[in-house]
Amino acid sequence: MEYPSKLIEEAVNEMARLPGIGKKTALRLVLHLVKEKEDKTILLTSALSTLRANIKFCSTCHTIADESQCTICASNRRDHSIVCVVEESKDVMAIENTSQYFGVYHVLGGVISPMNGIGPSELKIDSLFSRLASSDDVIKEVILGLSPTMEGDTTAFYLNKKLSSFPIKISSIARGIPMGGDLEYADEITLGRSITGRTLFQ
Amino acid sequence: MEYPSKLIEEAVNEMARLPGIGKKTALRLVLHLVKEKEDKTILLTSALSTLRANIKFCSTCHTIADESQCTICASNRRDHSIVCVVEESKDVMAIENTSQYFGVYHVLGGVISPMNGIGPSELKIDSLFSRLASSDDVIKEVILGLSPTMEGDTTAFYLNKKLSSFPIKISSIARGIPMGGDLEYADEITLGRSITGRTLFQ
Numbered sequence: 001m002e003y004p005s006k007l008i009e010e011a012v013n014e015m016a017r018l019p020g021i022g023k024k025t026a027l028r029l030v031l032h033l034v035k036e037k038e039d040k041t042i043l044l045t046s047a048l049s050t051l052r053a054n055i056k057f058c059s060t061c062h063t064i065a066d067e068s069q070c071t072i073c074a075s076n077r078r079d080h081s082i083v084c085v086v087e088e089s090k091d092v093m094a095i096e097n098t099s100q101y102f103g104v105y106h107v108l109g110g111v112i113s114p115m116n117g118i119g120p121s122e123l124k125i126d127s128l129f130s131r132l133a134s135s136d137d138v139i140k141e142v143i144l145g146l147s148p149t150m151e152g153d154t155t156a157f158y159l160n161k162k163l164s165s166f167p168i169k170i171s172s173i174a175r176g177i178p179m180g181g182d183l184e185y186a187d188e189i190t191l192g193r194s195i196t197g198r199t200l201f202q
Numbered sequence: 203m204e205y206p207s208k209l210i211e212e213a214v215n216e217m218a219r220l221p222g223i224g225k226k227t228a229l230r231l232v233l234h235l236v237k238e239k240e241d242k243t244i245l246l247t248s249a250l251s252t253l254r255a256n257i258k259f260c261s262t263c264h265t266i267a268d269e270s271q272c273t274i275c276a277s278n279r280r281d282h283s284i285v286c287v288v289e290e291s292k293d294v295m296a297i298e299n300t301s302q303y304f305g306v307y308h309v310l311g312g313v314i315s316p317m318n319g320i321g322p323s324e325l326k327i328d329s330l331f332s333r334l335a336s337s338d339d340v341i342k343e344v345i346l347g348l349s350p351t352m353e354g355d356t357t358a359f360y361l362n363k364k365l366s367s368f369p370i371k372i373s374s375i376a377r378g379i380p381m382g383g384d385l386e387y388a389d390e391i392t393l394g395r396s397i398t399g400r401t402l403f404q
Contacts, residue, residue, distance in 0.1 A: 002298055004291065005268045007253040014249040017242070018231050029220050031292055033250060034257055034266060040219070041254040045247035047216040048235060051209040052243035055236055064236060066207045089206065090233055096204055 001027070008034075060131065062107040062124045064089040072096075072104055079103045084143040085128065085159065087111055087152070091145060103143070106131065111151040112158055120158060128159075132166050141169040148175055174199075203229070210236075262333065264309040264326045266291040274298075274306055281305045286345040287330065287361065289313055289354070293347060305345070308333065313353040314360055322360060330361075334368050343371040350377055376401075 001023060003009040008030060015026035033041045057063065058070035061083075065071070072078055072092075082103030086092060092105050108123040120126075132139055142163055146152035156172060163170050176194035177186050186194070203225060205211040210232060217228035235243045259265065260272035263285075267273070274280055274294075284305030288294060294307050310325040322328075334341055344365055348354035358374060365372050378396035379388050388396070 002295070004272055004274070004295060004298075005257065005266050007257055007268060008266060011249045011253040014246040017246070019234050020227070020230070025222070027292065027295075028222070030250075030253065031266075031290070032221050033254060034291075038254050041250055044216040044219070045251045047213045048232075048243055049247045051213040051232065052235060052240050055207065055209055064207050064210060064233075066209060070206060072206070088233070089236075090229065093204070093206060093229075096206075 003027075058107075061092075061105045062109060062127065063092045063105055077102075080138055081140040082143065083128075083131075083139055083141070084145045086145045087147060095145065103141075106142075108155070111146060111149075111155040113151045113154075123155075125159070125162075129162070132163075132168065137167070139168060141171060144170065144172045205229075260309075263294075263307045264311060264329065265294045265307055279304075282340055283342040284345065285330075285333075285341055285343070286347045288347045289349060297347065305343075308344075310357070313348060313351075313357040315353045315356075325357075327361070327364075331364070334365075334370065339369070341370060343373060346372065346374045 003012065008027075011030045011033075012023060012026045015021055015029055016023050018026075021029075033044070054066075056065050056068055058065045058073055059068050060073040061070060063070050063072070067074075079102050083106050084095065084101065084103055085106045085108060086095070087108055087110060089107055092107060095101050095105075106124065106128050108125065108128075110118055110123055112118060112120060112123065128142075132142075142159075144156045144159060146156050160170055175190065175197060177183060177190065183191065205214065210229075213232045213235075214225060214228045217223055217231055218225050220228075223231070235246070256268075258267050258270055260267045260275055261270050262275040263272060265272050265274070269276075281304050285308050286297065286303060286305055287308045287310060288297070289310055289312060291309055294309060297303050297307075308326065308330050310327065310330075312320055312325055314320060314322060314325065330344075334344075344361075346358045346361060348358050362372055377392065377399060379385060379392065385393065
């Protein structure tokens, strides 16, 4: 694609570095900004640069926060005896949106993936252990809320093994048929897990 | 959706104002920027603000340009006797990418759309007439390269009527079955136009 302007080309190239944004979409977004009033672009760029310059990570659970401690860890309404271990901050947001969980979190910052050179030391796993060790037995349960992928399962097995030395309950989020999912179209592994992991009818 | 941080929320809201970007996509993009090094965000925001602050429009054809005259209008390799009238700068880019057109352009900046309050005076139509009037008969042909929508057709009819007072040829880009398109799946209007506008077999 040839661009009529170097400025457009540079903006498109930068936009197209974002995940899921190709050159065509980037061009559409950039031309939209050119067509709109300049203050719209100023609002967007200042929101992004303010975010990147000032964003913090909670010193306890490592989720994205405005302060050095996130609102969840700082709250005394939350159950600090249950810690849900997740991969990313967006998983915290997803679980928070269910309004079904009242414990606290621990964000690993990824999953163990030898293919991508990510081992346990690249993740916030030591931080989880020291959090458990220094909790004075406040933490009673750790929920493993990792993705049901090869890497997620590997990480869950690793954590389960290492966590067994602590006097805590280790659980995992339920795997099964999603709401509205049709049994006929569920893959064998999901359907198999939904049978082995069956629960009492309530 | 609840966000763990005001900064994230503001950035997501600004991102989601872009066309085709919903809140979920905006969140994914913003979290990507947070995960990347800060200089990536700086590159993106500076490319966008530099673009918006310095972008110019060609004084002749009104397409996006780095200077007060675009490279196409400034080129003496282009055929200045043919002017292709299009809606937006992105149409210029699309036609340029075909490498099949060697004339110049005129960007209207939209199409006549009474529903959206856009009349001929909101577009660069007067500018087209004064360009034709002051061209000393250099311009021999005007190609109407507008979208085959209700508004595009209205604009084409309006221009055709008004341009008939000039001693020039008025043509329109061909309508028909697109390459790779199946006759069976073409809509009746397209197929009808492809028959009435049939060309000699080459």
